[in-house]
Each structure stands twice: as structure tokens, then as C-alpha cells.
Amino acid sequence: MLENIKQNFEQVLESDQDASDLRSLSISLDTFYALSSAIEVGIFQGLMQPKSSSELAEELGLHTEITDKLCKALASRGYLFRGGSNYALSDLARTFLTESSPFYQGSLIKLMQRTRAQRWSNLSRALKEGPIAAPSGLQVFDEFFSLAMAEGAVGGPLQRTIRVLKERPEFHKARRCLDLGGSHGLYSLAFTRSNPELEVVLFDLPKVIDGAAKKVVSDSERIVTMAGDFNRDDLGKDYDLVFASDVLYRQEESLRPLLARIRESLKQDGLLICKHFHIDDLISDSSAVLFDLMFSISGTGGVVYSSADFCRLLVSSGFSVIQVEDISSSVSPSKIIMARKVQD
Ligand SMILES: C[S@@+](CC[C@H](N)C(=O)[O-])C[C@H]1O[C@@H](n2cnc3c(N)ncnc32)[C@H](O)[C@@H]1O
Missing domain, CATH: 3.40.50.150 (Vaccinia Virus protein VP39)
Known part of the structure; x- marks a missing residue:
């Protein structure tokens, strides 16, 4: 791999190829994990009233530093707003990510996360070995x-x-x-x-x-x-x-x-x-x-x-x-x- 880059280095240096489209896939995945974890620990419910990340962490019993970084990440993707030291819900989060909204999507997001863990993570194995049966007793339609x-x-x-x-x-x-x-x-x-x-x-x-x-x-x-x-x-x-x-x-x-x-x-x-x-x-x-x-x-x-x-x-x-x-x-x-x- 590295040899290949070295051998073609002139071509690489002169090229304007840009792999951003592929990179954006992993950013979507990172965002999805940030979002589903935020739902799981109650970040959006906790921000029904604006507050600082340290107040939020204390209220929810979470790690202060990681909570602060998660709030920044959610703000960077439009789910929260930051005003001074406080975080508040964006309209998108208030509509789709708070449990009191009739449009709440939190369980669907949790299901998507579960599906990724239980099924999609098995794709490479399934390609080599054939379908991987779900663990016995697993009820899909619960x-x-x-x-x-x-x-x-x-x-x-x-x-x-x-x-x-x-x-x-x-x-x-x-x-x-x-x-x-x-x-x-x-x-x-x-x-x-x-x-x-x-x-x-x-x-x-x-x-x-x-x-x-x-x-x-x-x-x-x-x-x-x-x-x-x-x-x-x-x-x-x-x-x-x-x-x-x-x-x-x-x-x-x-x-x-x-x-x-x-x-x-x-x-x-x-x-x-x-x-x-x-x-x-x-x-x-x-x-x-x-x-x-x-x-x-x-x-x-x-x-x-x-x-x-x-x-x-x-x-x-x-x-x-x-x-x-x-x-x-x-x-x-x-x-x-x-x-x-x-x-x-
Ligand atoms: C993907 S969900 C669709 C639910 C709903 N129709 C909708 O569109 O939102 C499929 C539904 O079919 C039901 N189902 C699957 N197999 C069934 C069966 N053999 N007899 C009765 N219901 C079944 C499941 O319990 C589940 O509620």
C-alpha cells in the first residue's frame, strides 16, 4: 500500500482528488453514535430548560468533561445551540428528540443502533460464512x-x-x-x-x-x-x-x-x-x-x-x-x- 503511494507519488502530489465523500460517511456514523448516546442518557430531556454542560452532567450523573464535549459535538451538528456557557435545544431536537413531542424519534433511533450492532456488524462474516442467525429467543417484534x-x-x-x-x-x-x-x-x-x-x-x-x-x-x-x-x-x-x-x-x-x-x-x-x-x-x-x-x-x-x-x-x-x-x-x-x- 505505502509502496504504491511512493511509486506514484508525483501523480499523487499533482492530483486534485478529494476523498471527502467517503470521509463524510464516517462523520455521519460518528454523529449517529453521539446522537443515540445523547438520547440514551437523557441529554435532550435534560436540556428542556437551557443550562451549562456541567449543570447538565451533574443533574444526569454523567462525566463532566465528556458531557461538555458531547454538547459541543451536538451543537456542531445543529441539535443544540450554545449561548454563553449555556446549551439549549434546536427546533430539530425539540421536535424529534424530546419525549413529550408527538414526533419523538428516540426509540426509532435506538432501534437503528440495535440493528447496527446486531445485524450490520455481522455483514463481513455473513459474506464469508452465509447468514448469521439471530440469537435464539431474540424477539424482534417486542x-x-x-x-x-x-x-x-x-x-x-x-x-x-x-x-x-x-x-x-x-x-x-x-x-x-x-x-x-x-x-x-x-x-x-x-x-x-x-x-x-x-x-x-x-x-x-x-x-x-x-x-x-x-x-x-x-x-x-x-x-x-x-x-x-x-x-x-x-x-x-x-x-x-x-x-x-x-x-x-x-x-x-x-x-x-x-x-x-x-x-x-x-x-x-x-x-x-x-x-x-x-x-x-x-x-x-x-x-x-x-x-x-x-x-x-x-x-x-x-x-x-x-x-x-x-x-x-x-x-x-x-x-x-x-x-x-x-x-x-x-x-x-x-x-x-x-x-x-x-x-x-
Ligand atoms: C414492520 S412492522 C409494521 C407495523 C405497522 N404495520 C407499520 O407499518 O408501522 C410488522 C408487524 O407485523 C407483525 N407480524 C409479523 N409477523 C406476524 C405474524 N405471523 N402474525 C401477525 N403479525 C405479525 C409484527 O408484530 C409487526 O407489528
């Missing part, structure tokens, strides 16, 4: 995961989904809807708020229903919960709509039987509304490409389909696709694919 999914939803996808659905006459005419793998229930809640005559069945694993879901929907008269495994338990029937958001990342052999069960649960002419990441363009859908790679590290069998392949699967499972709506943001390349049940 209450914390539901909370993180809820924060992900209110960060934009929920609002964009509701806007699209409100445009469809079928949504307003619908009386029964299944929110499959509905987790936290925020989509169910938004559906009943947008259609006053709609009843929603929120279906998820028992642990999820008894945990996060009940907290959101237990006082909603038009939302009932159903706990079970959607691969084998009864899904109910006579639905006008089945909504599935981020639940159908499955290999074709397990997806087909699930699509058949969904179809069975719908009324004639009922609509299946799917909201998922799709890979239609490697560059613009790069976060979906990375998500698909992440599935392969732990060999969970997760698949991110192109929207064309997903539509083909729907058509061959007895649906006709009636609308594909791009609701992507730069980090969430989601599409809503609506498909009508074809008459038996």
Missing part, C-alpha cells in the same frame, strides 16, 4: 419495536398514506377494514378518524396486541383487536379493505399462501392496500436496497420486491392492480399498491 414503528409512522409515512387513501371513493364507502400486522394501531386510528363509519380490526401477534396496540386503541369503539399469527389463524372476513404496511417482505413461497388468505378475507371487489419499500431504481431507492441487504445478513428470508414483481405476484394471486402511488421520501422509498379482488 413492544419496543412497535414503539419504534409508531415513531417511524408519525415521521411522515402515516400522513402520506392517509392523504392517498382519502382520495379514493372506496375508502370512504368502506365499512370494514383489516389492519394486518397493524402493530401500534396508529394507521387503524387514522382510518377511523378519516372515515366515521369505518370499523377496523387490528391484527397482530398476541404480545404486540397486549402491549403497544392496546395502549393506542383500547378506548376506540370502532377498533377491535385480534391477536394471532396471520400465517395460520383466522383473519376474519367480509372486509372492504385490507391494509398491510411493511408486513409483506416475504419469500414468494410464504407470501403466496398469505395473499390467498387475505383474498379470502375480502368481500368481492374488496381492496388490498399494500405499503412497502420497493426497489425500482438502485440509486433513488438506495435505502430499500440497503434494507434488502440487511435482511440477508441474518437470513430471515425477508425480501424487498420491485413494484413490478410485487404487482405480478398480486395479479397471479387473484387481484387486479388499480393504483400504484409513490409516497417516497429520500430515506423511505415506499409505494402504495392497491389491488382489487378479482371475482371468483
Whole structure:
């Protein structure tokens, strides 16, 4: 390596090559660790009222010098402001990083950190040895995961989904809807708020229903919960709509039987509304490409389909696709694919 530099030293000295783009990756990673540690120890909550880093460190029982450097680092990235010796929250931090805000993203950030530690750190090993199974007994879909999914939803996808659905006459005419793998229930809640005559069945694993879901929907008269495994338990029937958001990342052999069960649960002419990441363009859908790679590290069998392949699967499972709506943001390349049940 060094020999190579030495041999080509004239060329190196005269060149205007700049590796800043690569260097910026590690700065993003450093920032991510600073941010997730700050959330974990309560820096943003502690700064609801401006104070100095030493007051903050004392209040939270933290190391004074490292806390001061962390505050400087957070200020350098726009999460805090420094005025004199005091630090205060920026608007960004107040909106997304304080627990009392409805837009809080702290659990999602903690989940991202956990995913990096548990999955991404195994990529080189997986490339050499094949998928590295998660430790046995590890529950992916626990209450914390539901909370993180809820924060992900209110960060934009929920609002964009509701806007699209409100445009469809079928949504307003619908009386029964299944929110499959509905987790936290925020989509169910938004559906009943947008259609006053709609009843929603929120279906998820028992642990999820008894945990996060009940907290959101237990006082909603038009939302009932159903706990079970959607691969084998009864899904109910006579639905006008089945909504599935981020639940159908499955290999074709397990997806087909699930699509058949969904179809069975719908009324004639009922609509299946799917909201998922799709890979239609490697560059613009790069976060979906990375998500698909992440599935392969732990060999969970997760698949991110192109929207064309997903539509083909729907058509061959007895649906006709009636609308594909791009609701992507730069980090969430989601599409809503609506498909009508074809008459038996
Ligand atoms: C990625 S989360 C999506 C949550 C929600 N739909 C959203 O978009 O925010 C997937 C959900 O599917 C549920 N799920 C996964 N496998 C399931 C199964 N076999 N039966 C029922 N629910 C399941 C999980 O518990 C989890 O709540």
C-alpha cells in the first residue's frame, strides 16, 4: 500500500482528488453514535430548560468533561445551540428528540443502533460464512419495536398514506377494514378518524396486541383487536379493505399462501392496500436496497420486491392492480399498491 503511494507519488502530489465523500460517511456514523448516546442518557430531556454542560452532567450523573464535549459535538451538528456557557435545544431536537413531542424519534433511533450492532456488524462474516442467525429467543417484534414503528409512522409515512387513501371513493364507502400486522394501531386510528363509519380490526401477534396496540386503541369503539399469527389463524372476513404496511417482505413461497388468505378475507371487489419499500431504481431507492441487504445478513428470508414483481405476484394471486402511488421520501422509498379482488 505505502509502496504504491511512493511509486506514484508525483501523480499523487499533482492530483486534485478529494476523498471527502467517503470521509463524510464516517462523520455521519460518528454523529449517529453521539446522537443515540445523547438520547440514551437523557441529554435532550435534560436540556428542556437551557443550562451549562456541567449543570447538565451533574443533574444526569454523567462525566463532566465528556458531557461538555458531547454538547459541543451536538451543537456542531445543529441539535443544540450554545449561548454563553449555556446549551439549549434546536427546533430539530425539540421536535424529534424530546419525549413529550408527538414526533419523538428516540426509540426509532435506538432501534437503528440495535440493528447496527446486531445485524450490520455481522455483514463481513455473513459474506464469508452465509447468514448469521439471530440469537435464539431474540424477539424482534417486542413492544419496543412497535414503539419504534409508531415513531417511524408519525415521521411522515402515516400522513402520506392517509392523504392517498382519502382520495379514493372506496375508502370512504368502506365499512370494514383489516389492519394486518397493524402493530401500534396508529394507521387503524387514522382510518377511523378519516372515515366515521369505518370499523377496523387490528391484527397482530398476541404480545404486540397486549402491549403497544392496546395502549393506542383500547378506548376506540370502532377498533377491535385480534391477536394471532396471520400465517395460520383466522383473519376474519367480509372486509372492504385490507391494509398491510411493511408486513409483506416475504419469500414468494410464504407470501403466496398469505395473499390467498387475505383474498379470502375480502368481500368481492374488496381492496388490498399494500405499503412497502420497493426497489425500482438502485440509486433513488438506495435505502430499500440497503434494507434488502440487511435482511440477508441474518437470513430471515425477508425480501424487498420491485413494484413490478410485487404487482405480478398480486395479479397471479387473484387481484387486479388499480393504483400504484409513490409516497417516497429520500430515506423511505415506499409505494402504495392497491389491488382489487378479482371475482371468483
Ligand atoms: C414492520 S412492522 C409494521 C407495523 C405497522 N404495520 C407499520 O407499518 O408501522 C410488522 C408487524 O407485523 C407483525 N407480524 C409479523 N409477523 C406476524 C405474524 N405471523 N402474525 C401477525 N403479525 C405479525 C409484527 O408484530 C409487526 O407489528
